[in-house]
Amino acid sequence: MAPAFGGAHVVVPLPFNPKSLNGISERLIVSHHENNYGGAVKNLNRVEQELSRINRETPPFVVAALRDKELTFRNSKTLHEAYFGNLGGDGRRAGAIETALTQAYETSARWEEHFRATGMGLGGGSGWVVLGLELDTGALRTTASGNHTQILATSIPLLVMVMYEHAYQMDFGAAAAKYLDAFFVNIQWEEVNRRLERAQRASAAWGGAAG
Numbered sequence: 001m002a003p004a005f006g007g008a009h010v011v012v013p014l015p016f017n018p019k020s021l022n023g024i025s026e027r028l029i030v031s032h033h034e035n036n037y038g039g040a041v042k043n044l045n046r047v048e049q050e051l052s053r054i055n056r057e058t059p060p061f062v063v064a065a066l067r068d069k070e071l072t073f074r075n076s077k078t079l080h081e082a083y084f085g086n087l088g089g090d091g092r093r094a095g096a097i098e099t100a101l102t103q104a105y106e107t108s109a110r111w112e113e114h115f116r117a118t119g120m121g122l123g124g125g126s127g128w129v130v131l132g133l134e135l136d137t138g139a140l141r142t143t144a145s146g147n148h149t150q151i152l153a154t155s156i157p158l159l160v161m162v163m164y165e166h167a168y169q170m171d172f173g174a175a176a177a178k179y180l181d182a183f184f185v186n187i188q189w190e191e192v193n194r195r196l197e198r199a200q201r202a203s204a205a206w207g208g209a210a211g
């Protein structure tokens, strides 16, 4: 298979012991990882295999549907890996991200208020909340997406929160606010700091200036 058609993505294991989260059960996080994330990886491979068979005879509506699903599954894979990667910590925010959030929002508590409110805006529905670094400006941006495909075009995810009900229903029912509390106490801020450093270097190479 030509590299452009891929079809060989593999599931990245959970980067923490699934028994170790505080207030999020092993059963929930393992189900989320295996079924929702694992399903996206499997489906991305299948879509890529279908895309490899496209030729000039393929009906345009078939190509359009495959392209739509390709983006859905690719972003689902990327965002789920970022989500699991920013869990497993002690929730204590420190270092460069704390400084950057304070500069951007005056206090990092104000950013947290905004991020949580954005999550609540998706509660009972589905989607993602992402704190990202915008490559072309170097600025921090909090964005919401009602599905896998409404992503800020040049944003590198720093902190990702799933707001699909499969991320909390099993443990919290419809109480999205309780899930937000549990999410925040398990954030791995050291990983967020590593992402921030890489994103700032990428933005500088891109020619972005904070603003």
Ligand SMILES: [Fe+2]
Binding pocket: 032, 036, 037, 080, 162, 164, 166, 167
């Ligand atoms: Fe998910």
